[in-house]
Amino acid sequence: MTTTDALTVRRNELVRGLLDILPADAVLHLAEALRPYECDGLSAYRRLPMAVALPSSVEQVRAIMRLCHRLRIPVVPRGAGTGLSGGALPLSDGLLLSLAKLKSILNLDPVARTARVQPGVRNLAISQAALPHGLYYAPDPSSQIACSIGGNVAENSGGVHCLKYGLTVHNLLRLEVVTAEGELLSLGSDAPDAPGYDLMALMTGSEGLLGIVVEATVRLLPLPERAQVLLAAFDDVARAAAAVGEIIAAGIIPAGLEMMDKLAIQAAEAFVHAGYPVAAEAILLCELDGTNDEVSEHVMQVRQLLLRCGATEVRTARDEAERQRFWAGRKSAFPAVGRLSPDYYCMDGTIPRRRLPEVLTRIRELSVEYGLAVANVFHAGDGNLHPLILYDANRPGELERTEQFGARILQACVDAGGTITGEHGVGMEKIDAMCGQFAAPELAQFHAVKAAFDPDGLLNPGKAVPTLHRCAEFGAMHVHHNELKFPDLPRF
Amino acid sequence: MTTTDALTVRRNELVRGLLDILPADAVLHLAEALRPYECDGLSAYRRLPMAVALPSSVEQVRAIMRLCHRLRIPVVPRGAGTGLSGGALPLSDGLLLSLAKLKSILNLDPVARTARVQPGVRNLAISQAALPHGLYYAPDPSSQIACSIGGNVAENSGGVHCLKYGLTVHNLLRLEVVTAEGELLSLGSDAPDAPGYDLMALMTGSEGLLGIVVEATVRLLPLPERAQVLLAAFDDVARAAAAVGEIIAAGIIPAGLEMMDKLAIQAAEAFVHAGYPVAAEAILLCELDGTNDEVSEHVMQVRQLLLRCGATEVRTARDEAERQRFWAGRKSAFPAVGRLSPDYYCMDGTIPRRRLPEVLTRIRELSVEYGLAVANVFHAGDGNLHPLILYDANRPGELERTEQFGARILQACVDAGGTITGEHGVGMEKIDAMCGQFAAPELAQFHAVKAAFDPDGLLNPGKAVPTLHRCAEFGAMHVHHNELKFPDLPRF
Numbered sequence: 001m002t003t004t005d006a007l008t009v010r011r012n013e014l015v016r017g018l019l020d021i022l023p024a025d026a027v028l029h030l031a032e033a034l035r036p037y038e039c040d041g042l043s044a045y046r047r048l049p050m051a052v053a054l055p056s057s058v059e060q061v062r063a064i065m066r067l068c069h070r071l072r073i074p075v076v077p078r079g080a081g082t083g084l085s086g087g088a089l090p091l092s093d094g095l096l097l098s099l100a101k102l103k104s105i106l107n108l109d110p111v112a113r114t115a116r117v118q119p120g121v122r123n124l125a126i127s128q129a130a131l132p133h134g135l136y137y138a139p140d141p142s143s144q145i146a147c148s149i150g151g152n153v154a155e156n157s158g159g160v161h162c163l164k165y166g167l168t169v170h171n172l173l174r175l176e177v178v179t180a181e182g183e184l185l186s187l188g189s190d191a192p193d194a195p196g197y198d199l200m201a202l203m204t205g206s207e208g209l210l211g212i213v214v215e216a217t218v219r220l221l222p223l224p225e226r227a228q229v230l231l232a233a234f235d236d237v238a239r240a241a242a243a244v245g246e247i248i249a250a251g252i253i254p255a256g257l258e259m260m261d262k263l264a265i266q267a268a269e270a271f272v273h274a275g276y277p278v279a280a281e282a283i284l285l286c287e288l289d290g291t292n293d294e295v296s297e298h299v300m301q302v303r304q305l306l307l308r309c310g311a312t313e314v315r316t317a318r319d320e321a322e323r324q325r326f327w328a329g330r331k332s333a334f335p336a337v338g339r340l341s342p343d344y345y346c347m348d349g350t351i352p353r354r355r356l357p358e359v360l361t362r363i364r365e366l367s368v369e370y371g372l373a374v375a376n377v378f379h380a381g382d383g384n385l386h387p388l389i390l391y392d393a394n395r396p397g398e399l400e401r402t403e404q405f406g407a408r409i410l411q412a413c414v415d416a417g418g419t420i421t422g423e424h425g426v427g428m429e430k431i432d433a434m435c436g437q438f439a440a441p442e443l444a445q446f447h448a449v450k451a452a453f454d455p456d457g458l459l460n461p462g463k464a465v466p467t468l469h470r471c472a473e474f475g476a477m478h479v480h481h482n483e484l485k486f487p488d489l490p491r492f
Numbered sequence: 493m494t495t496t497d498a499l500t501v502r503r504n505e506l507v508r509g510l511l512d513i514l515p516a517d518a519v520l521h522l523a524e525a526l527r528p529y530e531c532d533g534l535s536a537y538r539r540l541p542m543a544v545a546l547p548s549s550v551e552q553v554r555a556i557m558r559l560c561h562r563l564r565i566p567v568v569p570r571g572a573g574t575g576l577s578g579g580a581l582p583l584s585d586g587l588l589l590s591l592a593k594l595k596s597i598l599n600l601d602p603v604a605r606t607a608r609v610q611p612g613v614r615n616l617a618i619s620q621a622a623l624p625h626g627l628y629y630a631p632d633p634s635s636q637i638a639c640s641i642g643g644n645v646a647e648n649s650g651g652v653h654c655l656k657y658g659l660t661v662h663n664l665l666r667l668e669v670v671t672a673e674g675e676l677l678s679l680g681s682d683a684p685d686a687p688g689y690d691l692m693a694l695m696t697g698s699e700g701l702l703g704i705v706v707e708a709t710v711r712l713l714p715l716p717e718r719a720q721v722l723l724a725a726f727d728d729v730a731r732a733a734a735a736v737g738e739i740i741a742a743g744i745i746p747a748g749l750e751m752m753d754k755l756a757i758q759a760a761e762a763f764v765h766a767g768y769p770v771a772a773e774a775i776l777l778c779e780l781d782g783t784n785d786e787v788s789e790h791v792m793q794v795r796q797l798l799l800r801c802g803a804t805e806v807r808t809a810r811d812e813a814e815r816q817r818f819w820a821g822r823k824s825a826f827p828a829v830g831r832l833s834p835d836y837y838c839m840d841g842t843i844p845r846r847r848l849p850e851v852l853t854r855i856r857e858l859s860v861e862y863g864l865a866v867a868n869v870f871h872a873g874d875g876n877l878h879p880l881i882l883y884d885a886n887r888p889g890e891l892e893r894t895e896q897f898g899a900r901i902l903q904a905c906v907d908a909g910g911t912i913t914g915e916h917g918v919g920m921e922k923i924d925a926m927c928g929q930f931a932a933p934e935l936a937q938f939h940a941v942k943a944a945f946d947p948d949g950l951l952n953p954g955k956a957v958p959t960l961h962r963c964a965e966f967g968a969m970h971v972h973h974n975e976l977k978f979p980d981l982p983r984f
Binding site: 111112156158162166167169170179183184185186187189190191192193194195196197198199201202204205206210222225245249251290291293294297298350351352353354382383384417418419420421422423425426430434437438439441442445446448449450451452453464465 | 603604648650654658659661662671675676677678679681682683684685686687688689690691693694696697698702714717737741743782783785786789790842843844845846874875876909910911912913914915917918922926929930931933934937938940941942943944945956957
């Protein structure tokens, strides 16, 4: 029997089993039906799964996991597919498990200030449902219109407000999780701290390798009485970066503190007409929220501070419409940059805040070295960089050069005491970079923890945590991308 | 060979091995030298270890763990020994590993706002070292003068300020941990989020069962421009409890929101002369911090709100000295209550905040039923209760009645959607109560995670997480204490 034949036999077995659990329209297995699931937001990597399952109840998820466990078929869970590191890239011998149909808000308690939601509920939908009660859900990734809470948990997503309000893990109370064997675990509690090991925190950010999130209880926060945003223009990137440190040092925690460089400013301005100063080398967007008096006081302080740090112009949004416009520019920056170039590669690294000026300088030097333009759009307050490398995949060798450039940026982040990913996850994209981030004892411990949840290695295998063998082969190259690493993967 | 002989042989083997690693004065094995280590803050349970090791370097800790792993000798780690759930109770066939000599502040970076400290550094010592830089370490358990950061990590300690500033886990950046096999793991990162599974969060609150914390990097916060405390008196406990919910509902997050009932008020007043209104049925202490304007605004709002909720008197501390006095009463409440009675049993349960009034009423009913007085002192804002049951261990049966009463209180917490422990840990004390808190799948997962770190079960065995067998034997009794549970333990 050839490999293809063997795969067909397994596929048939899987599909038959799925049809015992799900209605026919919730089991996809023909190539054209599978096509929409071939990649997530990291579209450079594409692969068709054996089948796609679309359960609409927790019991169905459990039955599917039991089936796959019995058949020893790997499972890749998928939320909205907006992830940027290939975490939901299918396996050609695996099932793609979409949680998109589990999309109910089960309960919203305005007194306890919690929402109990299914994993397919969109991030923004939670805040929309909470709005009549004067509440909202704080973590707000740029993809919040589309991304779902299950994916947010899997990636421990942040957003422009995580500087003040924390990452997904800080805004979670409980998770219901289906294990690789179909068991249902209830993790966390409605009280501030739960006894036992903190498996809820462990599950958060585990990129679908430890379990399938089938329900989340999230914290809601009262909408601040007032939110005000300042826009400061600088004629020098390093000066803008230095201002970030000064604001934090003054003891002010902005609700958001974002930076964009010239290329990003111009792209966003051309795209959404946010009213940005297009001649500036960099802008800072600083949102302050709280009570009326508090915001007035902080706006005054931050304005003076920005001017002292060399801002050539500081504007305060005159009204809510202008505030929304300022943010629209920032939130649309990725697609806006996408209009400048056939392709772009979005990086995600973190550094200690005080190292911002030097790392930005380093990125500029590398941009010259590789002959590729870079737009910088990032969560400056968190030290979470998002350099966007512009390239054209149709030019021979340009993708490879882009990846090398990206690896050098990540190396610069690690050298500065940072990490290879802030909020986009490791997924497929950065798995080799993990060899440079961690030493063997930590990687061994990661695998031991993985085995404690999924001894057969059926949950999203090959993502997020490299095997020690892989790292040994990867050798001393550290965070350099290895061009031979996915030889079986077609590139767009 | 009798059991005692076998133990002597093992002890000799252990001591010989320890003396190869440590100087003679860092290895204790004579009964009188072991005596100070026979219990932690839960003095009802006492036991002498085989030996005590007092390493003063990370390398020594690693060598000790390798030795114990080779000899298959269990290890109980101990910080300052202030824990209230018996987590540091020795094993008669085990080593007691004291981290007390690892007590250096390795680095304090006022720009990055972090402190890198050894586990034996006292909680308060970090804030004292940070003070010249206008910074402090937020988590502040009542025992902060004595308790050490290693123990804080092991228990995920809170304190009066955790409502606003979070638990220990929210104020940590990195941990260095020695595993059961003597491996050194570096967990977390200086950046806001680290890739890989969040083993730092998993380690925090794991009560010494997963590894030995040998270094912690903690966040420091800028001292608020101003902190003001309000003291409100109530002639009814339920009304005070209701006011707690109202303050939070108004969108104000106090830096601390504590409640004491009549017995606790009177005890504290007699002990430290805090200036409390001794005729009140309950008082609330509400601390507000932030900028000058912000605090002024919040003080006004909270004062009005408290009066509207039926406070008979609302006082604002006139100066820093009075503010310190108000807090001194709260922080000394445990020893103060201890003066009223030969013994007291400090409970620690959590409930959703809105259930406070009914659970307090239930505790009062139970107090009458068991004929035992209760003083309530607790973190009201977090819904973290600390009922102190007054009893006399010399009266036959009174300890047993106290434990039954305590179990009923925990049952009431679980019934109200809460947990059996807020911040004092499970340790030895609440191990059976865990059977009522978790179902078999969660407990099985806890054990799998434990095995991923400590396959031989050498780290603090028998604490924190009950075996499924134990829970099966414990049966449907749920959170009732089982009087036969530690038949080998002498009681004081």
